[in-house]
Amino acid sequence: MASHGARSRSGGRPTLEEVAARAGVGRGTVSRVINGSPRVSDATRAAVEAAVAELGYVPNTAARALAANRTDAIALVVPEPETRFFAEPYFSDMLKGVGAEISETEMQLLLIFAGSDRERRRLAQYLAAHRVDGVLLVSVHADDPLPDLLSQLEIPAVISGPRSAAETLPSVDSDNYGGGRSAVEHLLAGGRRAIAHITGRLDVYGAQRRVDGYRDALRDAGHEVDERLIEPGDFTEEGGRRAMTKLLARRPDLDAVFAGSDVMAAGARQVLREEGRGIPSDVALIGYDDSAIARHMDPPLTSVRQPIEEMGRHMIDLLLTEIADRRPAVSRGLERRQVVLATELVARASS
Amino acid sequence: MASHGARSRSGGRPTLEEVAARAGVGRGTVSRVINGSPRVSDATRAAVEAAVAELGYVPNTAARALAANRTDAIALVVPEPETRFFAEPYFSDMLKGVGAEISETEMQLLLIFAGSDRERRRLAQYLAAHRVDGVLLVSVHADDPLPDLLSQLEIPAVISGPRSAAETLPSVDSDNYGGGRSAVEHLLAGGRRAIAHITGRLDVYGAQRRVDGYRDALRDAGHEVDERLIEPGDFTEEGGRRAMTKLLARRPDLDAVFAGSDVMAAGARQVLREEGRGIPSDVALIGYDDSAIARHMDPPLTSVRQPIEEMGRHMIDLLLTEIADRRPAVSRGLERRQVVLATELVARASS
DNA sequence: AGGTACCGTGGGAGCGCTCCCACTTGTGAT
DNA sequence: ATCACAAGTGGGAGCGCTCCCACGGTACCT
Structure with a gap:
């Protein structure tokens, strides 16, 4: 008797293996279907999808993250106290754009405030643990050490508002x-x-x-x-x-x-x-x-x-590209990825 | 030669095993130190802590989540469009309290909006994947199916503002x-x-x-x-x-x-x-x-x-208790956990 | 006919951790 | 001196997935 098998697991969620058994195929095939690989015959795919539906299978994120070394999550880091975040429409508009764009993907968005020293330290821990695949940085000041930490940890990042004309990080800004x-x-x-x-x-x-x-x-x-x-x-x-x-x-x-x-x-x-x-x-x-x-x-x-919402969209796009490029350790993209969006003057009665 | 070992892993982060080797102890012992178990001698603990510091070891969350079947994360779910979230100070105050309280722990807080149908569906997926250990529900309407989904998935949850006098979920409310x-x-x-x-x-x-x-x-x-x-x-x-x-x-x-x-x-x-x-x-x-x-x-x-910030604090407390209680499948706590906080009238010139 | 190329597939190995059992050693009771 | 028990420790097994190698089959070439 497997003494470990008795460990109380949450609700006996179906596993890949069980789906495979049900569909009469191997584990690898189910994995391929789940991940949308094209190298599966239509018949097999249908069978697997049926099994997935019947069993209500949902992949275990932790297992996937462990095996594939990715988290399918990115963080929106706000190096400001919550207060400012809520006070300024800039952030909420940005969040709206980011949220809209990311909901097109399987990625999860985390919102992290790093206003206080304490929060900064937590964030550093968090990043060191590689709990996200990439980071969106908004409102970063010229002397902020965060970007350096990120590049040291080799975590893809995109910044909104370059810190200087010599910004090395991919960035999205308005003109x-x-x-x-x-x-x-x-x-x-x-x-x-x-x-x-x-x-x-x-x-x-x-x-x-x-x-x-x-x-x-x-x-x-x-x-x-x-x-x-x-x-x-x-x-x-x-x-x-x-x-x-x-x-x-x-x-x-x-x-x-x-x-x-x-x-x-x-x-x-x-x-x-x-x-x-x-x-x-x-x-x-x-x-x-x-x-x-x-x-x-x-x-x-x-x-x-400023087209802030649109900027948010672009940030996600850049970041996802950045993350995807990170897979093969090839081309350190020398073509700097800097997006600049046009502004528009809205004339009203005050001028 | 281990053909798999060559898989490009991120930055060769140190593992438990390496820390153990460095400290001259076994894997189990390091795990105990990391998790603050008392069953470790002081000398050993010191040695392990030194090794951790030298190597800059940070536990791999995915591996931990997989092995221990927990995520160390909880979600604050807002069943409203982002817009309302930002427009109403209620939410930001709540977030402040929640954030303050959770930063006392090792837990991670996720903010999830579920205003649109689309977002609702994503949330359901997310919860089904058990990506969080518990959920904080704010601003839930009487006919919202979310609480039922949660209890069906056996995910601990705390609600702010009970849906009725017969609320079954633990809740925090003002009077x-x-x-x-x-x-x-x-x-x-x-x-x-x-x-x-x-x-x-x-x-x-x-x-x-x-x-x-x-x-x-x-x-x-x-x-x-x-x-x-x-x-x-x-x-x-x-x-x-x-x-x-x-x-x-x-x-x-x-x-x-x-x-x-x-x-x-x-x-x-x-x-x-x-x-x-x-x-x-x-x-x-x-x-x-x-x-x-x-x-x-x-x-x-x-x-x-209303002491909203304080309500946020209480919600976290309740939820953490709820999560902790979930470990041994004992006592379905019949003692309903409902907290009600006093309000205060602030008199100004309008009355 | 044999050879070469795929395609689709199965399943072993391994990701880094926790859990638990088994083992050693130290301590106090007999 | 002997036994019982606790304290401290090491390490096997397993969590559920991805990755990749190997395999049989079919299609196309010479």
Whole structure:
């Protein structure tokens, strides 16, 4: 008597072997059918599929993971506290795109927050245990060690928003430079001349690029760039307020503000209101992200739209390719996989 | 030569066996140390721990799952579209509590949305594959088949918000009845007499209980309940607007409104404003959830606070107990595990 | 006719762990 | 000194799958 066989297993789920017996074929054949191999005759496939249905067979993921050395899961890592995740529409839109795309596959998506030190350590453990086949990294700051850890562990990863122009990881980004340009060009076209810019956190590459776009748009139109019109923000509403206050003090004559995010634009708006400046009569205001805030603001906010959901889709695609390429230890793909998606200016009443 | 050994394994991670060799002990001993068994001498334990550190050993989860028939993961299942998840602070607070509590353990938390039919089917597959040791169910409607599926698969589960008074699953809830009572008592104490109630979706048990609390509070204070003062909502802002409009039409003399959620209160507020009714001068308004909306409303909204984060913590505790109890096939715990937490009325300017 | 090429198939070996039995050694009771 | 028992340990068996080799059969070539 098999003493081990008596170990209480959960609900006696059918195994591959049992399906094979039922279908009158070998284990290998069932495995082939389950995994969609083409090297199975139609008759056999039908027989196996019938057996699978009758027995209600569902593959044991753990066994598969052990034997095949893959987990069929990928993680969406958010190196931020949960709070920010929920506060910013960026993340939820991203998640929506990612979720939609991944549901086309057999892969499982895990959402992991790594805001605190403690969470970081857990994440490191988790990655070291290779519990996922790949990682999606969103909102990574320039000095974050996470990407290095990932490449050291040889875990495929895709980053949203490259950390610099020299990003080595495959990445998906929107055209921040072009977005910045279009905002300024729009304001210039509206006859504005003293255009201020409240930047995002400058350790975020995308924020830098928006500044570059701002500068170049002005120069190309034959205007000089007055550094007093540029004030760094931090993507928060409060930061927007502070920046707006400073700008107003330095250049009371400004007639337009391009904020690096809708949230900062909201902060700026408050200050402009308090100072009695009409929007857009006295000062035109334009944000970035085209989030719900923009639509609901009074007046509705002109904003630069990033196709965030689409970015999420692309990230999954890149990652899956990356994972698939990892199988044969061939070609370290020198063709850098960097996707950049176009932005779109959504004009509303604020400009 | 072992032809299979050549299979390209990921990065040659150290195995239990290698740790054992390094520490000069057997496999079993290392396993005991890793799993914190007390039946190991201190000296041996130290040696093993040293070997683990030197080799950077991390257990292979798949192998462990296969051998031990557990996954060390639990899922938080949200039977709603992502959109609602992000829109309602309820979920993020819940997630915060759950996340905090689970990070005390070795368990992994998965977030699964099951809003669409398609997602439902994926979830069913997922559960059938027993990829998690237990499930946390939030926001389940009365007729949802999910709980049955779970019990059929013998997967431990805990529900937030029982589906009815006869809920069989372990559950964690706040005292909706008491919350409803306290809202009404507060309004009565403020001298209000014609108190309306905009209910939540009545297929949500908690919403029913709030209505019960509303009714009983009025009766106990010697007032009759006028059914024209009760109008069902659906937890949305638009629903709040609609309900408020109807109530005003039916009982223009009402002097207070108890809304079943802050979001609905926000909708009600808009209508009251449009009708020129002052808050709280003409009509006192009170919400439920004490969400961010309540604090930022104009005027700030009195609301009934549920300790959602704490509820999340309790859910994890219950679930872990449930999972642990599942090991020996003993006592089908007849002592129903139902936790009910107290609510708290937060008085602000709207009442 | 024999040879060569597949195709479809069966099943051994092995993935890295846990579980449990059997064994050795140390301790205290007799 | 002898026995009983516990504490600590080693390692076989097995979890359910994938991978790959080997095999028989059919089709096509020379």
